[in-house]
Amino acid sequence: MGTVGGEYHALLARHDAMRLRRRILGQGQAPAQDLTPASYDGAADQRLITQYLDLVTPFGDLIARLYDEMFARWPYLRSLFPESMDFQRAHLARAFWYLIENLHRPAEVAAYFRQLGHDHRKLGVRPAHYEAFETALCVALRRTAGPRWVEAVEEAWVRMVRFAVASMVEGADAALAEPPSWQGTVIAHERRRPDLAVLRVRLHEPYPYRAGQFAAVESPLRPQAWRHYSFASAPGLDGEVVFHVRRTGPGGVSEALVDGTRVGDTLRLGPAHGTMTLQDEDRSRDLLMVAGGTGWAPIKALLEEWAGRRRGADGLPPRPAGRVRLFVGARSRAELYDAAALDRWAARYDRLRVVRVLDLDADAVVPGSEDSLAGYVPTPHEDAVAGSADPSAGYGPLAEAVARDGQWSPHLAFVSGPPAMVGATVARLTAAGMPADHIRHDPVPDPLTPPTGRCAAHPAAAEGQ
Numbered sequence: 001m002g003t004v005g006g007e008y009h010a011l012l013a014r015h016d017a018m019r020l021r022r023r024i025l026g027q028g029q030a031p032a033q034d035l036t037p038a039s040y041d042g043a044a045d046q047r048l049i050t051q052y053l054d055l056v057t058p059f060g061d062l063i064a065r066l067y068d069e070m071f072a073r074w075p076y077l078r079s080l081f082p083e084s085m086d087f088q089r090a091h092l093a094r095a096f097w098y099l100i101e102n103l104h105r106p107a108e109v110a111a112y113f114r115q116l117g118h119d120h121r122k123l124g125v126r127p128a129h130y131e132a133f134e135t136a137l138c139v140a141l142r143r144t145a146g147p148r149w150v151e152a153v154e155e156a157w158v159r160m161v162r163f164a165v166a167s168m169v170e171g172a173d174a175a176l177a178e179p180p181s182w183q184g185t186v187i188a189h190e191r192r193r194p195d196l197a198v199l200r201v202r203l204h205e206p207y208p209y210r211a212g213q214f215a216a217v218e219s220p221l222r223p224q225a226w227r228h229y230s231f232a233s234a235p236g237l238d239g240e241v242v243f244h245v246r247r248t249g250p251g252g253v254s255e256a257l258v259d260g261t262r263v264g265d266t267l268r269l270g271p272a273h274g275t276m277t278l279q280d281e282d283r284s285r286d287l288l289m290v291a292g293g294t295g296w297a298p299i300k301a302l303l304e305e306w307a308g309r310r311r312g313a314d315g316l317p318p319r320p321a322g323r324v325r326l327f328v329g330a331r332s333r334a335e336l337y338d339a340a341a342l343d344r345w346a347a348r349y350d351r352l353r354v355v356r357v358l359d360l361d362a363d364a365v366v367p368g369s370e371d372s373l374a375g376y377v378p379t380p381h382e383d384a385v386a387g388s389a390d391p392s393a394g395y396g397p398l399a400e401a402v403a404r405d406g407q408w409s410p411h412l413a414f415v416s417g418p419p420a421m422v423g424a425t426v427a428r429l430t431a432a433g434m435p436a437d438h439i440r441h442d443p444v445p446d447p448l449t450p451p452t453g454r455c456a457a458h459p460a461a462a463e464g465q
Contacts, residue, residue, distance in 0.1 A: 037110045040163050042103035045156040049100055052153045055145035059093040062144045066092075070136035077132060080123055082225035084251070099160055110167040115273075117168025121180035122216070122270045123224060125172075130165040134158060175271075181218075182207050182269045184241070189263055192337035195247040196294075197258045198232070201267055203239045209272035211235065211301035212414065214442070216270035217243065221256035226270065230416070230442075232297035234304035241269075244297040244338075274298075276414055276440045278305050284321040285412050290425050292329040292398055292417025295442075296338060299326070299416050303345060303352075322351070325406070329357045329398035329417070357401045403428035415441040 056062045067085065071078050081088055102109050141157060142149055184207075188200035209215065211234040216226040233242040247258040261267075276298060283306055291299040306324065328342060346354040398417075402408075402425055413434060415425045422441050430436055 036166075037106040040106050040159070042106040042109070042160070042163070045160050046100060046103035048153055048156040049103075049160065052145070052148075052150060053100070055148055056141060059096055060089070062140050063089045063092050065140035065143050066133075066136050069139045070132055073136065074132050077129060080125065080129070080224060082222060084225075087225075099164060103160060106163065109164065113164045113167035114171035114174070117171030118175045119216070119270055119273075120168060121172050121175060122218075122226075122268070124180070127165075127169055130168070134161055134165075137161060178271070179205070184267055184269060186261055186263055186265045186267060187240070189261055191258075193335070195258065196337050197245050197261075199243045199245060199257060199261065201241050201243070201269075203241065203269070206239070207241070207269065207272075209235060209241075210274075210277040211305040212276040212278060212298045212440075213272040213274035214298065215272045217253065217257070218268040218270075219253055219256040219261060220266065221260050222253050225253050227253035230274075230294075230298035230301070231272075232300050234301050242297075244294045246294050274442065276302075276416065276442060278302050278414075282322075282412055283308075286322050286410060287324045288327075288402070288408050288411040288413040288429075289324060290327045290329075290398065290402055290413070290415045290417070292421040295415075295417030295421075296328060297416075298442075299328075299414060300338070300341065302414055307349065324349075324352045325355065325411075326352060327355045327357055327398060327402050327405075329401075329421070332358065355401070355405065357398045397424070399424035399428045403432055407432075409433045409435070409438075411438065413439045413441075415439065 067089070098112075099109065138154060138158065141154055182203055182205060184201040184203040186199055187202050188198075190198045192198055209231060211231065214228050214230040216228050218224070218226050229243045229245060231241050232244050233240070243257075245254055245257045247254045249255065257267075287306065289299050289302065303324070303326070306322075326342075326345075330336065342354055342356075345352055398421060408429055409432075411434070413429055415422050415429075419442075426439055426441060429439055
């Protein structure tokens with residue numbers, strides 16, 4: 001991180017500390033929110049916005065004008081964004097669609113944007129920045145829509161944005177007691193393939209996370225550009241985390257981490273997210289684990305937690321009670337990058353059976369969006385499929401191999417990898433009778449999915465999409 005950026009974030013940290021101290025001492029009151037899920041009539045604004053949506057869609061011109069106006073009026077805000085704005089523009093368009101299509105469910109929208117506000121703290125975003133965004137948005141709406149624009153529609157847009165912003169501010173304020181981001185030093189950088197590296201990072205302060213979760217990572221080579229990666233290790237007392245990073249394209253975070261990062265470099269991490277975690281009572285259950293590509297990373301962390309990292313009274317690791325069937329997919333043997341670890345796991349635990357699957361379906365290969373800002377792309381495995389294979393491996397798409405291998409209804413399943421692979425595997429498991437609440441996986445699809453082509457004007461329309 002540059003000196004200017006470091007000083008800015010240090011100033012924000014001191015400001016947050018002062019706000020937290022005032023809150024503890026009772027010397028400040030939280031600002032009243034103009035809109036709450038209980039009081040906001042999102043369905044009414046949804047109908048009004050939808051009626052005039054053709055004037056401002058596609059959102060490309062609107063968003064271009066918005067950022068041009070914002071940076072012209074407040075040039076210093078440009079430093080809060082990555083050098084390339086392409087991904088940010090795409091993510092903002094998806095955010096607009098998400099809001100408009102779900103505005104009749106204000107409680108759901110508020111919960112999502114509270115989490116987003118929590119994540120925005122790592123970027124140094126403050127309430128005043130949201131006000132600048134609103135002002136620029138109004139100018140952009142008028143210029144894009146032209147003479148047919150109606151003031152009542154603009155007011156509906158403002159209410160919608162203020163509702164989302166109020167939730168984001170609430171989420172940020174609720175996290176004042178934790179750092180906006182965590183710094184760590186790279187202590188090992190191992191190239192497993194020309195396009196894949198394993199990074200071990202020692203955090204400078206305690207970092208709360210669970211095996212199976214993921215976090216946004218920023219490299220000083222790509223300031224303010226963040227990409228999500230799963231932890232490839234369970235939490236330990238050493239304060240170290242491990243990431244498996246595959247380079248997915250030029251000029252992005254993955255290229256910086258694979259090609260440009262060295263031992264001694266400093267990275268920044270956002271807060272951990274994800275619900276694909278193992279509870280204490282789960283260690284006694286039979287588990288199904290499915291990994292494709294670098295989706296092996298969180299599965300490896302879950303296996304560490306399943307096996308137990310603490311030693312018992314006899315000095316030996318605890319013996320897990322349940323059994324685990326692990327499927328690892330690869331398109332070819334050349335994409336092997338962690339076969340040695342698989343062999344060690346299979347040899348060490350007789351309750352673990354490893355099944356390697358070659359030739360993943362080409363449809364499961366999803367080009368990932370290289371950079372993401374503010375957590376708009378929570379899926380941490382949007383890369384091409386990679387994995388491991390050996391001569392005894394089964395063949396065929398991974399989802400099909402899992403579905404035909406056994407009866408999984410009594411098991412608890414964990415699925416991780418490219419979104420299409422996860423979706424196909426989950427669909428096969430549910431079709432085979434596994435209850436949906438027995439399947440844990442990365443957040444696929446992304447809540448901010450591309451628009452369906454029509455905007456819900458009422459709940460029934462949205463539910464039918």
